[in-house]
Amino acid sequence: MKRWNWLYAGIERIFERPYQAGKIINRRYRIKDCLGMGSYGITYIACDIVTNQYVVLKQMRKTKRNKGTFSFQREAQILQMLHHPRIPKLYDSFTVKGIPHLVMELISGKTIEDLLFKEGKTFPERESFQLLMDILAIVEYIHENGIVHRDLRIPNIILQEGKVYIIDFGLARFLTESGRENNDDIIEKKLRREISVKSDFYALGHFMLFLLYSTYEPTVKEERSWEEELSLSVEARYILRKMLQIDVPYEEISQLSADVNRLLQKFTDGGVNDVIV
Template sequence: MIHLFQKPYREGTVVNGRYVIEKQLGEGSYGVTYVARDEQTTERVVLKQMKRTKRKKRRASFEREALILKQLDHPQIPKLYDSFETNNVPHLVMEYIEGDTIETLIFDKKQTYGEKEAFSLLSDVLPVIQYIHAKQIVHRDLRIPNIVFRDGIVYVLDFGLARFLHEQDEPFLTVEQRLRRAIDVKSDIYALGHFLLFLLYSSYEPMEEEEKSWEDELLLTEDARGVLRRMLQLDVPYASVEQLARDVAYVVQ
């Protein structure tokens, strides 16, 4: 009998005779992630366990994520250390980047970002995305939980939805899904537009109850507004991160 569901690993469980589970980090559609201690190196690592349901699709996603991480060698992207199967379930072992996600900084630590600070942080993220795109890879999940800030340096995590640019788009995507999930560099730029909006709204204090568009609510310079409109594909979209970076640098200066 094949068990379609498995309980998450408990604290102290030893996986593959080597990785000791310390705590669960999170759970996505394809897998469960944990912080674990590698008994061979004594390092803390991230262990990702594939869910058993929709096995064929999930396995393909796991294999692709491992392949993509092997292509990437950047100090601001976690390294893939190991991949293995136990009980017929694929696992990935990655570098653990300990720090605060932008989500934590904004919602838990009440960090706020004005226009200059928000665009400055975006300018720190862009070289990492430029590197990813140069490797013919698109991330497709650039949200505030997947960008970590540690000791003044940003890190880009979670390549579970990443794709090679030569792959075909999934069929039957809605307009919004296509904007976020298209296998195109523009989808990463669009996602970074929403990342930027999260930063900017961290310092926004509503003066009235009626909800308006970001263009009516946020007090931005004309240059900043123009960059955001292009990132969100409301005006002619940026064709590359290089184009975007030039305009962001102009706003930051």
Template sequence: MRRLFERHPLIARWFDRPHRSGEILHGRYEIIEELGMGSYGIAYEGRDLHTGRLVVVKQARQTKGEDGRRLLRREADVLARLRHPQIPMLHDLFVERGQPYLVMEYINGETVEDRIFKQEAKYTEQEAFRLLKDVLEIVRHVHAFGIVHRDLRIPNIIWRDGTVVIIDFGLACRIGEPVDFRDDDPLEKRLRRESHPRSDFYALGHFTLFLLYSAYEPTSDEEKSWEEELDLSLNARAILRKMLQLDPPYDNVDELLGDVDQLLAEHNETQSEAL
């Protein structure tokens, strides 16, 4: 049955029956709109009728059975443990009609994709690695609790009032926790979903490349690798190769942050000499 739902998402959506705008859950949380359906959960923008504040309400997908319910409870536990101003705060966890729901802080912001495509922002090497450093400072807090995020994609890194926020801990797990992969899972998925800090670094390597490509102007139609297309310093190239596991990867966030700090320091020194 699970394979049927994976092959036919519209059938799965009918079985999952997402809530509609105006529905009230737990006698308190009004659904405003659906934000998205992920692998194991459905997220909604909602309003807490007791406080008036906007919240995110997340439910486990019924088609995922106990796996979905287990992951939702784990996400709630992770958020309760982390408690960081740049990570959504857990507000509530409840069960209605046998299904668990979590309620967390609503993050009103924009992704770097919004900034690049809507505001035409362009990131230099220095700006891209400065933003990477900001994200890694939060990741260091997460890893210090023995947790790896495993889903640091562009939509899950948000700008709010000039501060970066990491959202969606639905796939977070303990470092070293056994992970089930299918035989046909591509290498990309395995690298992103490994229960090791390097899976977060791998995802952030692609995130950083996305930033750097915002300032890239192609000179031909020939398809080339990022190392050929992007004009990067040797240190930036070395950092990215380790993050993307093309070279022996970083084992911990402090090692990576040390290299990023050194890169930024060298940029500052070069700018000072130019003045």
């Protein structure tokens, strides 16, 4: 089995050769750099030679034509619907040699992933939940438009001069679409990919654990659960357990936002003292 996986990976590398820097796509977009390869697409920074502005260009992976084409079409449709200052604009979409491409607004700034793992930034409890509150304001707009993001991870949240942005709507779906798009038996993946607002809350629960673990310093060698390792207030633990669906989960974003707001207000009032160690 490992041999076949290695062979398949080798074949993918042959077919999925990213564009080289300097190449002009669709007679308009000059590739500057390759940002990375995702589930269905390869993402680049490119210069629009008409406007002389930098943009994000996303190319569908050649080996993902079946699901990838649908994903690209849905992403374009969703971005055309959403008009929010903290969500990238869709500028253009086109096909080159049968391969769909999207052109989007470039959001400069740093991803939470880079802040945590490259710069070593730490997020104490209060700052973590304040950031969550800012994210929820954008997610509320997304949900109000009948859309679920389904990929709210640390690489897809950007901070720019204190403002938060959500990017990469490649896995986003309309809430009217039913079911899950995979048959994976892993519970975590099912919860992340469910076409339900709860999947965004679940993903943000894990997002919060990344933030909160940034201040964690192990005192014992054995690995324990987050509830045993993190020093959190009762309110924070309550919110996280519901987001992660350990307890009865939140059904709508207003419930989650209200609880986070109450926690932040207690910090303001000096009332968050009962920390669990």
